[in-house]
Amino acid sequence: MIQFDAVHKRFPNGTTAVHDLSLQMPEGGVTVLVGSSGCGKTTTLRMINRMVEPTSGTIQVGGKDVTRQDAAELRRSIGYVIQQAGLFPHRTVLDNIATVPLLLGWSRRRARTKAAELLETVGLPADTGRRYPHQLSGGQQQRVGVARALAADPPVLLMDEPFGAVDPVVRTQLQDELLRLQKELSKTIVFVTHDVDEAVRLGDQIAIFRTGGHLVQCAAPAELLARPADDFVADFLGAERGLKLLSLKTLAEVPQGPAPEGGPWSLVLDEANRPVHWASKDAEIPVRPLRDGDSLLAALNESIASPTGLIARVDATGVLSGVTSRDDIHQHAGQAHTEARVTA
Amino acid sequence: MYELFKNLGAWLVGSEQWTGPDGIAHRLAEHLQYSLLATLIAAAIGLPLGLLIGHTGKGAFVAINLASFGRALPTVGLVVLVFLAGGLSMLPVYVALVALAVPAIVTNTYAGMTAVDPDVKDAARGQGMRGHQVLLQVELPLALPLIMTGLRLALIQVVATATIAAYVSFGGLGRYVFDGLAQRDLVQVLGGAVLVAVVAVILDLALSGLQRFLFRHRTA
Numbered sequence: 001m002i003q004f005d006a007v008h009k010r011f012p013n014g015t016t017a018v019h020d021l022s023l024q025m026p027e028g029g030v031t032v033l034v035g036s037s038g039c040g041k042t043t044t045l046r047m048i049n050r051m052v053e054p055t056s057g058t059i060q061v062g063g064k065d066v067t068r069q070d071a072a073e074l075r076r077s078i079g080y081v082i083q084q085a086g087l088f089p090h091r092t093v094l095d096n097i098a099t100v101p102l103l104l105g106w107s108r109r110r111a112r113t114k115a116a117e118l119l120e121t122v123g124l125p126a127d128t129g130r131r132y133p134h135q136l137s138g139g140q141q142q143r144v145g146v147a148r149a150l151a152a153d154p155p156v157l158l159m160d161e162p163f164g165a166v167d168p169v170v171r172t173q174l175q176d177e178l179l180r181l182q183k184e185l186s187k188t189i190v191f192v193t194h195d196v197d198e199a200v201r202l203g204d205q206i207a208i209f210r211t212g213g214h215l216v217q218c219a220a221p222a223e224l225l226a227r228p229a230d231d232f233v234a235d236f237l238g239a240e241r242g243l244k245l246l247s248l249k250t251l252a253e254v255p256q257g258p259a260p261e262g263g264p265w266s267l268v269l270d271e272a273n274r275p276v277h278w279a280s281k282d283a284e285i286p287v288r289p290l291r292d293g294d295s296l297l298a299a300l301n302e303s304i305a306s307p308t309g310l311i312a313r314v315d316a317t318g319v320l321s322g323v324t325s326r327d328d329i330h331q332h333a334g335q336a337h338t339e340a341r342v343t344a
Numbered sequence: 345m346y347e348l349f350k351n352l353g354a355w356l357v358g359s360e361q362w363t364g365p366d367g368i369a370h371r372l373a374e375h376l377q378y379s380l381l382a383t384l385i386a387a388a389i390g391l392p393l394g395l396l397i398g399h400t401g402k403g404a405f406v407a408i409n410l411a412s413f414g415r416a417l418p419t420v421g422l423v424v425l426v427f428l429a430g431g432l433s434m435l436p437v438y439v440a441l442v443a444l445a446v447p448a449i450v451t452n453t454y455a456g457m458t459a460v461d462p463d464v465k466d467a468a469r470g471q472g473m474r475g476h477q478v479l480l481q482v483e484l485p486l487a488l489p490l491i492m493t494g495l496r497l498a499l500i501q502v503v504a505t506a507t508i509a510a511y512v513s514f515g516g517l518g519r520y521v522f523d524g525l526a527q528r529d530l531v532q533v534l535g536g537a538v539l540v541a542v543v544a545v546i547l548d549l550a551l552s553g554l555q556r557f558l559f560r561h562r563t564a
Contacts, residue, residue: 051470076472086467089562090485099471132561148471 001027002048002156002188007057009043009213017043018213021057025205027155028186032203034193034236040213041192045158048190049078061156076100079149079157079187083164085141087133093119093144094129100152111151118147123177139170146178150185159191163198175201196237200225200244208233222248226340242337246297249336251290254299254329256313256322265308273319275312283307289314296336299329351531356538366519368539374515375543378434379503382441386498389442390449391491397450398457398487399479407454411447419444423508437509444505445498452494456487489559496551503544507536517543 002025009018018040025031033041046052047059050071059066066074087096097115102108119129122143133141142162149157163171175198182189193199199206200221207218210232217229225245228234237244259267265278267287275287289312290299302311309326355361362368397407419440426436460483468482484491507518520536523529 049470051466072472072474074472075470080467080470082463082467082470084463086461086463086470088464088468088482089461099473103472103477 001025001060001062002031002190003058003060004044005058005060007044007047007059008055009040009047009052010055016213017052018047018054021213021215023207023215023218025188025190027188029204030182030189030191030202032191032193032199032206033209034196034199034206035209036194036211036236039209039211041207041209042160043213044209045160045190045192048156048158049075049080051075072103076103076152077154077156079152079154081142081145081149081157081159081162083161085133085145085162087141087144087148089133091132092129093124093131093133093136096133096144097129097147097151099148100154104152114151115147118150121150121181122147137170138166139174142166142174143177146181155188157187157189159189161192161194164193164195171198178202197244200247208236222340226337243297243300245337245340246300246333247295249296249332250292251294251296251299251313251324252292254296254324254332256324259312259320259323260308260310263308267310267312267320267323269320275314275320278307280307287312289318289320291316296329296333299324300326300333303329348530348534352534352538355531355535361535368517371515371517371519372539372543374509375503375506375517375540378437378441378506378509378514378516379499382438382502382506383445383495383499385438386442386445386449386502387495390446390494390498391453393446394450394453394491394494395457395479395484395487398454399475399483404454407450411450414443414447417443419505420508420511423512427512432512434509434514436512437506437514440508441502441506445502448498448501449491449494452497453487453491456490456494457483459490460486489555489562492551492555492558496548496555499551500544500548503547504540507540 004021004023007018007021008016010016021040021044023031023044033044035041043052047054048061048066050066053067061074061078087093088099091099094112094115097118098106098108098111101111101114106114116126116129119126124140124143124147128136128140128144133144136144142165145162146159149159163174166174179202191199191202193202203221205218205220206224208216208224210216217224217233219227222245224233225237225241225248228237228241234241265280268276268279268284270276275289277287278285285307287306288302290302291314299311303309303324303326306326310323311329312323313321315321356368360367364370393407397403422440422443423436426439430436464482464486465478468478473481506516507521509516510518510522517536517539520532520539524532524534524536
């Protein structure tokens with residue numbers, strides 16, 4: 001666990017970057033720090049590994065005050081990923097990943113073996129290891145950055161806008177990968193972003209900062225979206241925050257029934273009973289089938305696009321399991337909102 | 345004019361010119377010895393200075409101004425000054441050549457250090473490298489292309505200027521220039537000048553080639 005107690009940071013030029021911050025970042029969870037630029041989120045992150053020293057207050061990682069530890073040793077025990085990856089351009093990918101193990105005094109062979117393992121963990125082909133950073137795409141470089149941070153298996157991972165410089169498609173992939181990794185590794189992750197959607201996707205809790213380094217609200221994504229503490233938070237989350245909340249709920253609990261027969265539109269299946277499209281006398285509209293794990297937001301989107309208002313639902317193998325009506329989705333969406341407002 | 349170049353050609357290839365204590369081979373060896381030693385001393389002074397300033401970011405103003413001051417110093421004047429103060433030895437020559445070489449080395453080393461991507465330095469510290477590890481494992485290797493450029497420029501300048509050793513009675517290729525002037529032997533003067541120029545150009549090309557080879561994996 002990472003604990004901030006009454007932490008202040010004033011820079012020599014007089015600006016206050018972080019104002020009286022008390023915050024807990026739970027072990028094994030992802031805490032996302034969001035806010036517009038200059039709100040102190042990056043400074044907050046960098047105080048954890050002493051890249052920035054607090055002016056007053058204490059920061060503990062795993063119960064130990066960070067300022068009482070040797071800064072370099074502390075940093076070796078904490079994974080650190082930055083925007084643009086910050087890879088060493090003169091070292092191969094493998095040697096980049098092996099940085100911290102080598103600093104910790106591992107043998108070169110052991111460090112390289114571990115680095116090769118990590119290439120696979122972050123989804124890069126083995127031959128990437130011999131290449132130089134400038135030979136990789138931005139997304140690949142970012143993966144190497146994550147691998148480098150994981151190399152010595154630190155319990156804590158600090159990520160400073162790690163996916164800020166890659167295109168939206170790659171960014172979504174990297175987010176998926178991070179969620180998958182986190183399921184396996186259960187690191188305590190502190191993640192800085194200014195992208196609300198990214199925060200909602202990745203965060204177990206989200207801390208929203210306002211200019212001047214004030215923490216405005218820290219809560220689970222659902223609670224934050226349903227009950228923003230004030231207008232600032234509501235504005236920051238955006239007008240579609242109601243829909244964003246639906247992105248956190250899955251279809252699993254929404255009932256489904258058999259596909260209707262008769263009527264102008266019918267659902268056409270292939271020989272393996274997988275939905276293909278809706279067909280009428282003179283038109284075919286493709287179907288994007290959804291699974292139980294898909295979000296209510298995706299279901300709502302699909303039901304609006306469907307000519308019948310029905311979404312096709314499939315099991316893990318893609319075989320049709322039933323259909324759900326727009327009304328049922330709406331009702332559950334409404335319920336999700338009510339629950340989020342009442343509980344938590 | 346044609347006659348002059350013909351004589352110059354004959355002088356340069358004449359076998360008697362290349363041998364003996366006053367031969368080109370020997371003078372060339374002397375010249376290179378002065379130049380390399382002066383550049384080496386300059387590197388021993390300039391490199392640590394440039395690295396220190398670049399790493400800490402402190403003292404840049406003073407050092408860069410000292411460096412331009414050094415550049416503006418008239419070399420012959422310096423030789424005469426140290427000669428008057430300390431008497432006849434190679435010392436005045438080395439002092440002048442080192443003073444000439446240090447600025448190029450300091451400024452290029454410093455420029456190389458400041459050109460290192462701040463994100464990369466930040467990442468290096470963030471991974472847990474100590475100051476000297478950041479310097480030796482990240483900043484120095486990344487600054488190396490520009491550092492080598494500085495050393496190359498310094499060496500070329502020194503080679504071109506080392507003729508002044510002959511001005512205070514020592515050897516090197518300057519011997520031909522000063523002796524030629526004293527004897528009103530224009531061919532000899534030209535021969536010495538051409539040799540110096542050729543040596544400088546060859547060194548420059550060879551070192552640029554070496555740099556390109558060593559840093560072929562680097563992007564711009």
